[in-house]
Amino acid sequence: MQEIVGRFPANLPAAVFIVLHVAAEFPSMLPQILGRSGPLPVKHAEDGDPVKPGRILIAPPDRHLTIEDGVVRVSRGPRENRHRPAIDPLFRSAARVFDSRVIGVILSGHLDDGAAGLSAIRLRGGLSIVQDPNEATAPQMPKSALQYGGADYVLPKGKIGLQITSLVNNSGREAMVKKGSNARASGKKKNAKTAVGSGAEANLYASRPDEGEGRPSTFACPECSGVLWELKEGEMERFRCRVGHSYTMASLAQDQVRAAEEALWAAMRALEEKAALSTRIAETTTDSRTAGRYREQAQADRKYAETIRKMLFTDDKELRAAETASPAA
Numbered sequence: 257m258q259e260i261v262g263r264f265p266a267n268l269p270a271a272v273f274i275v276l277h278v279a280a281e282f283p284s285m286l287p288q289i290l291g292r293s294g295p296l297p298v299k300h301a302e303d304g305d306p307v308k309p310g311r312i313l314i315a316p317p318d319r320h321l322t323i324e325d326g327v328v329r330v331s332r333g334p335r336e337n338r339h340r341p342a343i344d345p346l347f348r349s350a351a352r353v354f355d356s357r358v359i360g361v362i363l364s365g366h367l368d369d370g371a372a373g374l375s376a377i378r379l380r381g382g383l384s385i386v387q388d389p390n391e392a393t394a395p396q397m398p399k400s401a402l403q404y405g406g407a408d409y410v411l412p413k414g415k416i417g418l419q420i421t422s423l424v425n426n427s428g429r430e431a432m433v434k435k436g437s438n439a440r441a442s443g444k445k446k447n448a449k450t451a452v453g454s455g456a457e458a459n460l461y462a463s464r465p466d467e468g469e470g471r472p473s474t475f476a477c478p479e480c481s482g483v484l485w486e487l488k489e490g491e492m493e494r495f496r497c498r499v500g501h502s503y504t505m506a507s508l509a510q511d512q513v514r515a516a517e518e519a520l521w522a523a524m525r526a527l528e529e530k531a532a533l534s535t536r537i538a539e540t541t542t543d544s545r546t547a548g549r550y551r552e553q554a555q556a557d558r559k560y561a562e563t564i565r566k567m568l569f570t571d572d573k574e575l576r577a578a579e580t581a582s583p584a585a
Contacts, residue, residue, distance in 0.1 A: 257286075257363070258293040261312065263417025266295035270359075270424040272312040273301070273321060273328070273350070275343045277365065280318035287314055303330040315341035322349035334500035335479065337369035337507040344502070347373025356381030359423060361416060362405075363387045365397030368504045372492055374405030383423060385409045385416055400506070404492040477501050478511035517568065524564040531557035 257274065264272070278284050284300070290312060291298040301313040301321050305328045313328060315321035320336075322329045322345050329349075336342035343362075347370060350358045360377040362370045364387060374384050386407040389395035401407065409419055473486040477497035484495040484503070496502045503511065534554035538547040 257290060259413050260361075260363075260417040260420075261290050261294040261296065261298075264294050264296055264421060267310060268296060268421060268424065269309050270420070271307050271309050272296065273315075273323070273346055274312060275315045275321055275341045275346050277339050277341070277369070278317045280340070282317065284314070284317050287312075290314075301328050301330050303328070315346070317341075320345045322346060323353050324349070325353055334502065336502035337367065337504055338511055339369055342502075343370035344373035348376045351376040351380040351382060354382075358382035359385060359420060360405075361385045361387075361420070362398055362401040363413070364392035364394045366394050367396060367506050367510065368400030368404070369507070370397060371400045371404040372494055372504065374401050374407075375492065378406055378408075383408045385411060385419060387416065388412050400504075475508065475512075478503075478508070478515040484508075520564050520568055524561050524568070527557045527561035527564070531555075531561065 257276075261272070274286070274290075276284070276286060278286075287298045287300055296310060296312050298312040298314065300316045305313060307323060307326055307328060313321070316330060318332060318340055319330045320333045320341050322331070332340070333345070334340075336344050347358075347360050350360075351373070358377050358380070360370075360374045360382060362374060362384070374386075378384055384401070384405060384407045386398050386401045386405075386409070388410055389398040389402070391412050392398050402410070411419055471486055473484045473495060475484045475495060476482065477484050477495075477499070479501045480497060480499050482497040482499055482501075484497050487494045487496060492504065494502060494504055495508055531554040534550040534557065538550035538554065541547045541550070
């Protein structure tokens with residue numbers, strides 16, 4: 257990001273918004289860092305800040321950054337793709353408000369936050385820039401963006417700032433408007449056949465699940481246990497619960513792994529406590545038959561707890577090795 261904003265001129269005729277996945281419990285020093293890297297003023301966004309060119313606004317920790325007509329909104333809404341702030345809400349709202357005048361940029365990162373938002377930007381005729389995955393420290397996010405959202409430019413980080421500057425100049429704006437008009441014109445024909453099935457246009461406006469299109473899935477939200485609605489946007493499938501927690505397929509899988517692990521730890525602890533209590537009862541009772549029954553129950557509970565312990569302490573590599581090992585091994 258330092259290299260990108262360092263290439264911006266002091267009179268950049270565009271408003272710049274940045275979302276970085278940061279932990280909620282730590283203060284972000286990103287405005288100070290980026291403020292030293294280029295000529296544009298940088299600050300954490302505050303709710304109601306005006307959208308104006310020549311300034312960089314950054315999403316504060318634990319807050320989503322979205323755009324309304326002329327102002328930004330900063331809110332502690334439901335997590336999307338396991339993050340708050342998340343990239344998709346910013347991209348989706350920018351595409352809704354500014355149509356073809358939006359440039360979405362995806363940089364290095366894990367999983368696929370931003371891919372659906374980038375698709376929304378391109379749906380409205382905006383442009384997309386994706387960092388070259390071959391030079392990204394974490395190439396998964398750029399690769400997902402290319403797979404699901406597509407890109408008008410795939411560039412190394414050293415060229416992204418210059419490309420943005422070129423695009424927001426007069427010739428660049430004209431090209432963007434022309435591209436946007438063509439995209440919407442062709443989109444009308446396409447959407448006439450696919451809008452009902454894909455829900456892409458309707459879900460561009462959705463901030464809550466009942467505002468968009470979708471169908472109930474067989475999955476529960478890992479965060480609140482509500483039913484997840486499945487949304488189809490082009491090749492990408494997303495999930496959103498009634499509260500508003502939103503997941504891509506990859507982020508849902510990650511959270512399901514976490515939820516399953518937490519459930520296993522809880523089950524192991526409950527079994528060990530139950531075994532300890534059964535042993536205590538067996539030691540204090542005067543009835544030998546009752547004592548024997550409690551000892552058998554404690555032994556079975558310890559066996560179940562040990563089975564879960566082995567599952568938790570066996571990593572994926574060991575599991576794969578066990579699956580591929582021959583019977584003789």
